[in-house]
Amino acid sequence: MNEPLGIAIIGCGYVADSYRYCLPFHGDRLRLVGVFDRDPQRLDAFVACWGDTRYASLQQALDDPAVRIVVNLTCPESHADVTRAAISAGKNVYSEKPLALTMRQAAELRDAARAADVRLSSAPCNVLGESAQTAWSALRAGRIGKVRLAYAELDDGMIHRANYQSWVSRSGRVWPARGEFETGCTFEHAGYALTILGAMFGPVRRVTAFASVQVADKKVSPPLHAATPDFSVGLLEFDDGVVARLTNSVVAPYDHRMRIVGDDGHLEITELWDYASPVVLRRAAQGRISRLIERRLPWLAGRRLPLVRPPLFAGGRGRPTMDFMRGVSELADALATGRNSRLDEDFAVHITEVTEILQFPGRFASPAIVQSSFSPIAKMDWAP
Template sequence: MTEQTGIAIVGCGYIADSYRHCLKLHESDLRLVGLFDRDAVRLRAHAEYWGGRVYSSIDDMLADDAAQIIINLTDPENHAEVTRAALLAGKHVYSEKPVAMTRAEAIALRDLAAEKGLRLAAAPCNILGESAQTLWKAVRSGAIGAPRLVYAELDDGMIHRTNYREWKNRSGKAWPARGEFETGCTFEHAGYVLTVLCAMFGPVRRVTAFSALLVANKMTDPPLPNPAPDFSVGLIEFDGGIVARVTNSIVAPYNHRLQVIGDEGRLEIREAWDYACPVKWRGVSQNRLARFLERRVQGIGSGKTVPMVRQPAMRPGRGEPTMDFARGIVELARAARDNRPSRLDGDFAVHIAEVTEMLQHPDRYERPGLVQSSFAPLAPMDWAQ
């Protein structure tokens, strides 16, 4: 029988419900030992809906020997402080994205974890999902020849014009609009494609980015004092001349399409947030008829479906999330148990945080910005070899 790793969750806000929903898929690996949130009402509502022991304080949680990994689901601006406290208490940490809001903070946390002999990892973990692993395997197998170019969109539509005030999770927590608008869509979303691209192509070498606040008035009451950029676009350069254009916005219509373009065709995913999303292959249009059809038929559905490496466990049609948020925690727990590197280790988390900061705040870096951090090559999942 697999040894269970004890985990404790700090932060019972909107995203915590998604994690709790996915924990049931990993009961052989993970055992939830407790919960804490500084908001007593939010903590009680979460515990009443999902169950779980409630800690009286964060110190109480950090003093619990049964809690081997702390799951940091606090607000992004609190990630660094809470993670630091957990590391100082001798706990491994899995943090929601970003691991920190600046490169310097991320490096300090990684170095502290190494100094203490602890593990640090961070979301997102969608590179561990079936759709991303299928895409990666197709690239490795040469399905499109040499990869050259990536187009990645993470546009979410005009969120501030939607009925987001009515969005609530199962335990009754409202979607944290003010925090999302002040953290910024790039910090919130870029990691979903950066993790996949970095796994496939290695560390980012240079970033040329632009960001802007296009709609300052997000119709909040009271108005936001420090709204973040709601649009960013970056050109990301990898070794071998591979270039990716990554766009994030909460202004343009919803589009989460990812295209990897090579000499012999392209691979496409319509939804980067769905572990079960089909991967489509389309060849290069080399004659007049093929080019005519390409101009007329732009839809991803016209391509050939790449066989999925395995069937995902998630069943979103039955109300489940389209992503298994707990898979990154399992990866960290198994890596610590087996004394092997984690696929989402501290170096990888630092790298994703640095590139994300360069996309959202290009003014903090030279242009084009040389990326300082790096990481060891990631291994595909065993079931996707």
């Protein structure tokens, strides 16, 4: 057994509490050496909550030889700068998504990491979760036959009308609505579906996308700097004829399902943000009775598949439903054993490129030919 790898958390905001909560599940692989945030009050609150060691500056964290992986949990506008600085200091980096705000910037970071001989990896890591691995395992076993279509929704409801001021993380950070609206729901969320689709079907080859601002005034004071699309829909073409339709919004009612349709039935992950989400297998209805059941009594038409292993922890009630540290742990194991991380830099660049096309289709030809690619992702060791 290798020694746990030293990590530093940069950015101690809302999501950092979720990462910190999940750290103990990876004690054999990860050791938190210190944390830093450029906002001193935020840093104080985080350290007071978790009792971690603080750095006085980003540079101090980057100069610490005990740090092997910088976990970049800053806001999206800071991701590239912090990641670039960490790479220059010879650190491996795990970045929150998006890796960068453009494909070009993401590719520059990838090239810089390669030149510096360090690893670069990015969230989200829900493809390493029990639900995603269960659905993927069922596909590999041919449970739904040849795959034709996938539908994935990342609709979050009318967030601007929700009482998000009361969404407070464990160390007291109020959910950063302004940043979320300005970054845009597609850059914030598309990766939760794209990573799973990429693992199952390989690189996206072409994208036909539409994005729009449906609610320009989100009642934020002072008003938002940018009217970023709050709705997007894209058709993703994979090899072998598989087509996926991915929808992102902070307008339509909450729906985080992914459905994968094959000749013999379809699989549904009911909640992409929950590693313990049910995975349901439904057979294609053929006869009159089964068509009737499908329409009138849909809950009878499906069979819940057992998860390929029990989830590491039960989320909910103030606990995250996703193991945020699993991607960092994956990178640590890859470093320790000399293999590629499942979420390596090629994968992260590809996800960033497809996301940029989805959020800003006007920047690209339509359909857009995706330039980046990645090698097949290996299933988790514990998934059949």
